Amino acid sequence: MKIILPGPYPRSERQIQATRHFDRSRVSEDDLVKVRFEDARVLKELQQGFPYLSTAMFHWQDLMRPLVGIISEARVSHLKRFFETNSFWRVLEFQLSSRLNPEDLQSWIDTYLLADGLYTVQEPIIINLPFLFTFREYSTGLHLDAIASLLEKICHAVSKLPKGVLCFHEPALGCRAISEEDKRVATRFVEKLKGDLSIPVFIQTFYSPLEVADRSFLYDLAVDGIGIDFYANTLEDIMKHFPDSKVLLAGVISTHTTRVENPEKIGNFVEKMKKFLPEEKIYLSVNGVAELIPREVMDDKVRNLRMVI
């Protein structure tokens, strides 16, 4: 049994305070970096023994924003609610001529993927990116094919980490109507990616119940692992046809409540799950964006889960 923590991790109260002070020029950037580094280091310790490591993404305001640093003719625009949460992303405006800008890539990777140097490219880190439909939801100026093309190039550029895993986030599935043509674009995108990349590719869905058509689309994607929110979906519905060739990222840490999960209930869930998948294919995970839970609580939830397994 494994645990994986995809997506942004919550900042500690100390880092939140330091960020606030930095924004108001009360502390230096060095001071902020020290606090941020220490915060990430504590998280790294918490993940000892995990197959893939969250780098916390403390530099990321959301899953889209930093991409303007490596895409030409991109700008940050207005706020838009992040699906049905009380948090907001900024929409990115692209042009048809927007391209991956390789000049800034290495420093971008160092900053946004390697947590101020806490991690190296040799470590099994999780690289988090929005999947196509979420990318479209929070951008303007590009149709889905162009998004796929751009994301493909981004994935190639940032996935040169031999032991890492690429994890896409797709809360639009189950929440938005996705046309058959869009699903075909997504399917081709993943197939091409899998043909080119040597690292595993996961896709994390969350917040919404997945109807039959969504599940069918998801299970047929050429990804190596699929994340499911088990507070929006029943085990029965999901596991009936879940492909046993794929890893399941079981969203059992709830990001909707600060109540720490009942270990017995998680244990029961795991036992039921083992009837469908071998243990090595079950990764216990979060059911949404971990960042939306206060840090202390999230750490408690992870420690609790460690005890269960």
Add this chain to the structure above:
Amino acid sequence: MKLKPLMTHEIGSLAKPSWRVKAFSGTPLNDHDIHEAKKWGERLRISDLDSLIEILSKKEGFSPADKEAILSFASLFATRLMESTGLDILWDGEQHRVEMYEYPIRQMTGFLFRGHVRSFDNKYYRKASCVDKPGFSRLFHVKEYEQISSITQHRVKIPVTGAYTLVDWSFDEYYIGAISPGEAAVRESLHHARSCFLTDVAKNVIYPNLQALCDRGAPFLQVDEPAATTKRGEIPEFISSLKTSIGDLAGKAFFSTHICFSDYTLLFPQLLELEGILDEVHFEYANRDTKELGVSAAKRTSYGILEHLRNTRFVVGLGVLDVHTDFIESKELVRDRILYACEIIKDPYRLFIAPDCGLRTRSWDVAHAKLCNLVEGRNLAAAALGIS
């Protein structure tokens, strides 16, 4: 209650002056803070300004009595600022409150603050968890209402954060129980927990507070529900929570709801169930509108939702000022936004004119200029319509 056509009001918040913020946060004041207090005090003709300056001159180490006085003065300043703009109905910019979520939660029982979570960019808010059945130990808007209504001759409108927003912006540890992930009725269980949470907050917290305000003659009560359309599957629950919150108080005061930065189409048709319960429905519009003059759909691009409100009995609260920018809307722009709305709603008695939302992200200079132009724009529109 005698209303006039195109009545003007604010929505709630105004920035807190630095001297009020620092006095409570423990940060020493500087000369600039005191200068600002003097400047605005003179501009707003605050009586007994000298006593405020004397207190502020300590710069730090304020006693509880000092803080009480500073708070009263902040409320007075903000109220006078609102009066000076010419608004018909006003509040004190929520000077007594930390902000719209934390303030009521702090007054309630059954909640514990768990830490900060991100809202957007590097902005975080302190989020609480419901750990027991929600209640309150004392009414939490009455003192505020009595203080503010005692310092102004204007009609006052009290913003009250609504049940749905309080619930949506909180975690639930109490009602949710120990729900098992993936269980057969996991969604139903979560939905039931949330409904119970919502009903209890509406019935046991919001209703009594609204009732107490009604009993004291509060004329205008605004239920703030920015979270109303967050979850598209919960519109019925939102409507139901408003019904429970207002209950048999309908008609005893003028009730409005303020919702902003949302997809308002999601509220229809269920919003119509609130006719006869809610008097005014206020939305944000200016944020998405063009800045060009004109009384056409091509110019007034964000006011299309008015079509949904046309044949209802609601007073339409019309947002005409974008609160997220220092751009000062000209009185002509405000006029045109109002005139366009009048073409749809027809009856100017059914239009109340306001900013999109609270003005706490704007400086007082900007807020004041915007609100003055709101009132002047209203007057231009009234003249164009041949009404006073």
